[in-house]
Amino acid sequence: xxxxxxxxxxxxxxxxxxxxxxxxxxxxxxxxxxxxxxxxxxxxxxxxxxxxxxxxxxxxxxxxxxxxxxxxxxxxxxxxxxxxxxxxxxxxxxxxxxxxxxxxxxxxxxxxxxxxxxxxxxxxxxxxxxxxxxxxxxxxxxxxxxxxxxxxxxxxxxxxxxxxxxxxxxxxxxxxxxxxxxxxxxxxxxxxxxxxxxxxxxxxxxxxxxxxxxxxxxxxxxxxxxxxxxxxxxxxxxxxxxxxxxxxxxxxxxxxxxxxxxxxxxxxxxxxxxxxxxxxxxxxxxxxxxxxxxxxxxxxxxxxxxxxxxxxxxxxxxxxxxxxxxxxxxxxxxxxxxxxxxxxxxxxxxxxxxxxxxxxxxxxxxxxxxxxxxxxxxxxxxxxxxxxxxxxxxxxxx
Numbered sequence: 001x002x003x004x005x006x007x008x009x010x011x012x013x014x015x016x017x018x019x020x021x022x023x024x025x026x027x028x029x030x031x032x033x034x035x036x037x038x039x040x041x042x043x044x045x046x047x048x049x050x051x052x053x054x055x056x057x058x059x060x061x062x063x064x065x066x067x068x069x070x071x072x073x074x075x076x077x078x079x080x081x082x083x084x085x086x087x088x089x090x091x092x093x094x095x096x097x098x099x100x101x102x103x104x105x106x107x108x109x110x111x112x113x114x115x116x117x118x119x120x121x122x123x124x125x126x127x128x129x130x131x132x133x134x135x136x137x138x139x140x141x142x143x144x145x146x147x148x149x150x151x152x153x154x155x156x157x158x159x160x161x162x163x164x165x166x167x168x169x170x171x172x173x174x175x176x177x178x179x180x181x182x183x184x185x186x187x188x189x190x191x192x193x194x195x196x197x198x199x200x201x202x203x204x205x206x207x208x209x210x211x212x213x214x215x216x217x218x219x220x221x222x223x224x225x226x227x228x229x230x231x232x233x234x235x236x237x238x239x240x241x242x243x244x245x246x247x248x249x250x251x252x253x254x255x256x257x258x259x260x261x262x263x264x265x266x267x268x269x270x271x272x273x274x275x276x277x278x279x280x281x282x283x284x285x286x287x288x289x290x291x292x293x294x295x296x297x298x299x300x301x302x303x304x305x306x307x308x309x310x311x312x313x314x315x316x317x318x319x320x321x322x323x324x325x326x327x328x329x330x331x332x333x334x335x336x337x338x339x340x341x342x343x344x345x346x347x348x349x350x351x352x353x354x355x356x357x358x359x360x361x362x363x364x365x366x367x368x369x370x371x372x373x374x375x376x377x378x379x380x381x382x383x384x385x386x387x388x389x390x391x392x393x394x395x396x397x398x
Contacts, residue, residue, distance in 0.1 A: 051380060052380070053326070053327075053377045053380055054380065055376060055378065056313055056314045056316060056317050056375065058313045058365065058370060058375065058376060059311075059313070060309060061312060062306065062310075063307050063357050063359060064303065064357070065240075065306070066302060067233060067241060067304060068301050069300045070231060070232075070300060071231025072229065072230060072295060072296070072297060073227050073251070073292050073295065074229075074295070075198070075223065075294055076227065077222040078219055078220070078221050078294075079192055079193055079219070080216045081106065081189065081191070081192065081218040081219070081220060083107075083186065083189060084183070084214060085183050085186045085187060086210045086211060087207070089110070089202055089207075090108045090109060090110040091107070091204060092107050092203070093107065094106050094107075094200070095200060096199070099197075100191040100194070100196070100197060101191065102190075102192065105190055106189045106191055107202070107218075108187060109187040109188075117184075118180040122177055122180075124176065125170070125174055127173075128169040128172070128173040129173075131170075132163075132169070135159070135162045135163040135166035138159045139159040139163035142160075143156055143159075189217065196220065196224055198220070198221045200217075201215075201216055201217055201219075202215075225286070227292050229247075229261065229282070229283040229298045229300060230280055231280070231283065233278060233281050233302075234276055235270070235276075235277040235279065238266070240304045241263060241304075242266075243265065244263060245262070245263045246260070246261075246302075247260065247303070248300075248301050249285075249299055249300040250298070250299050251292065251296045251298055251299070252296075252297065253291075253293075259285065260286070261284055261286075262283065263281060265282040267280040281302075283302075305357055306357070307364055310356065310364050310365075311365040311367065311370050313363065314361065315358070315361060316378050318336075318363060321336060326377065327348060338353065339352055340367075342375065342376060343374070343377055344374050344375075348377065351369035351370065352367060353366060353369075354367070
């Protein structure tokens with residue numbers, strides 16, 4: 001047989017096959033449909049028998065549990081200096097940012113009205129003393145006459161009463177005079193502490209009215225090297241805040257610099273803002289470099305706890321409520337509360353664990369059964385509505 005005869009036989013066989021199919025169209029169609037249906041069924045059966053799981057990685061590293069908040073930076077002790085008397089401001093001796101000492105002159109109120117009151121009170125006191133001298137002499141004279149039997153007892157007693165009333169008048173006039181002198185002293189306002197003037201609320205020539213309440217003239221920060229932050233922490237986070245915890249914060253004025261602080265006080269008086277209950281946490285700050293200024297907004301991070309070189313994974317790994325909804329052959333006595341489903345070398349194993357520190361995205365896993373490259377099973381591919389998704393919606397974000 002020659003080489004040219006082999007292709008001729010092949011072409012003849014193919015021609016006869018397609019000729020047979022053309023002559024038996026119905027049988028050919030049925031056979032093709034059967035083959036296609038069988039192939040699809042085999043593919044689906046093979047695919048359905050193999051379950052593919054959704055997993056998240058377990059990694060090793062550091063984890064920090066923190067609470068974030070914002071607050072305003074202010075001096076630890078700020079004194080408002082006011083005036084107890086009314087009048088026109090005659091002169092101001094300090095300005096913004098002035099450093100003052102205790103007892104240093106800050107402001108003087110025009111004293112003429114107050115001086116006139118002192119003079120009037122002094123005149124009233126002198127008059128009362130003169131009346132007292134007259135009443136005393138009259139009483140002594142009448143007492144001598146009464147003892148000698150020249151006047152009636154009633155006349156002597158009247159002179160005695162006049163004398164006692166004159167003494168009370170002198171005391172009253174003395175008190176009014178001292179009050180007037182004291183008010184005159186209030187016209188000269190001095191600093192009650194050593195500090196820095198951070199606010200001046202009046203100008204020269206302005207009238208100060210102290211009729212109903214003491215008007216504020218200055219605000220003096222006692223020590224700008226020691227500041228504090230009053231930050232608002234929600235009731236969901238306040239339970240983990242403790243006095244003495246370390247704090248880091250930043251301010252817009254120095255975005256690349258981190259400042260440090262310490263939680264000093266957790267105030268027990270809550271406030272409600274937009275239906276959220278918040279508590280004030282006071283943080284002490286060292287401002288020895290004087291970078292921080294009163295009124296700055298601080299973006300605070302309070303360190304609750306931290307752990308180094310531990311196992312951790314995404315929070316989604318803890319949303320499973322029932323292994324049976326994801327792993328069909330999961331044991332009945334294994335519960336997600338204290339067990340994890342781990343994919344290890346294509347095998348599913350269950351390990352016991354305890355939750356450690358938690359952040360908004362990650363949670364520490366405490367377990368001696370974890371090995372490198374382990375992955376946590378969190379779902380199944382093709383699952384329409386997994387139990388993890390339903391549980392997550394019911395519980396809300398972690």
